Amino acid sequence: MTREIIVDDTYARTLHRIETAIAGEADANRAMFETVRILEESLPDYAWVGVYLLYGNELVLGPFVGKPSPHTHIPLGRGICGAAATEKTTIIVDDVNADPRYLACSVETRSEIVVPIMQEGEVLGEIDIDSDRVAAFGERDRRLLERVASLLAPRLATLPR
Ligand code: SME
Numbered sequence: 195m196t197r198e199i200i201v202d203d204t205y206a207r208t209l210h211r212i213e214t215a216i217a218g219e220a221d222a223n224r225a226m227f228e229t230v231r232i233l234e235e236s237l238p239d240y241a242w243v244g245v246y247l248l249y250g251n252e253l254v255l256g257p258f259v260g261k262p263s264p265h266t267h268i269p270l271g272r273g274i275c276g277a278a279a280t281e282k283t284t285i286i287v288d289d290v291n292a293d294p295r296y297l298a299c300s301v302e303t304r305s306e307i308v309v310p311i312m313q314e315g316e317v318l319g320e321i322d323i324d325s326d327r328v329a330a331f332g333e334r335d336r337r338l339l340e341r342v343a344s345l346l347a348p349r350l351a352t353l354p355r
Contacts, residue, residue, distance in 0.1 A: 202334070205237075205334050205338050208236040209341060211232050211236070212232050212342055212345065215228040215229065215232060216229065216346065222352050223257060225349050229342060230244060230257050230258055234260065242299065242300065242303070242322075243260060243322075244258030244260070245258070245322075245346070246268065246319050247353065249355055253268040253269075253320065255267070261300055264299065265299060268297065272297065273296065274295050274297070275297070277295055278320055282317055283310065284310070284336050286336065287306045289328055290303055299324060304325060306322070307331040307339065308320055308321070308323075309321045309339040309343050311347050312343070321346075323335075
C-alpha cells in the first residue's frame with residue numbers, strides 16, 4: 195500500500211515536471227529532449243528513453259537518453275517501433291527476446307514500451323522506452339506516456355517534414 199502511494203506520487207510528479215517543461219519551452223527539439231531527460235531521471239526502470247519522428251515511411255531517431263542505438267532509421271514495417279506506428283497504438287512487450295518483431299538495441303534490454311505521438315489520427319512520431327527488467331511497463335506507464343505524447347504532439351506538428 196505504502197509503495198503504491200509512493201509510486202503513484204512519482205508518476206504524478208513526473209507528469210507535472212514534464213507539463214511545466216513543455217509549457218516553458220518553445221523550441222520543439224528542446225521540449226523533446228527535456229521530456230526524455232525527465233523521464234529517464236525520474237523512473238529507475240526507464241534505462242533508454244527516446245523520441246522517433248516519422249518522415250514518410252521511416253522513423254528517424256530524435257532526442258534520446260541512454261546508449262547510442264544502431265536503429266536510427268526504422269522503416270514502418272519493422273520492429274516494435276514500426277508496429278506501434280502502423281497500428282497507431284501503444285505496444286508493451288514484457289519480454290523482448292520472445293517477440294520476433296524486436297530490433298535489439300542493447301543486450302541488457304528485457305522489456306519495451308512504444309507510444310505513438312498522434313494529432314488528428316495522424317502519427318507524427320513516438321516515445322520509445324527500454325528497460326533492463328522483464329515486464330517493467332504497466333498501465334501506469336501507458337497512462338503517463340500517452341498523456342506525455344499528447345503534450346508533445348502539437349510541438350512535433352510544428353517541425354518541418
Ligand atoms: N527495439 C526497437 C528498436 C529501437 S531501440 O530499442 C532504441 C524496436 O524493436 O523497434
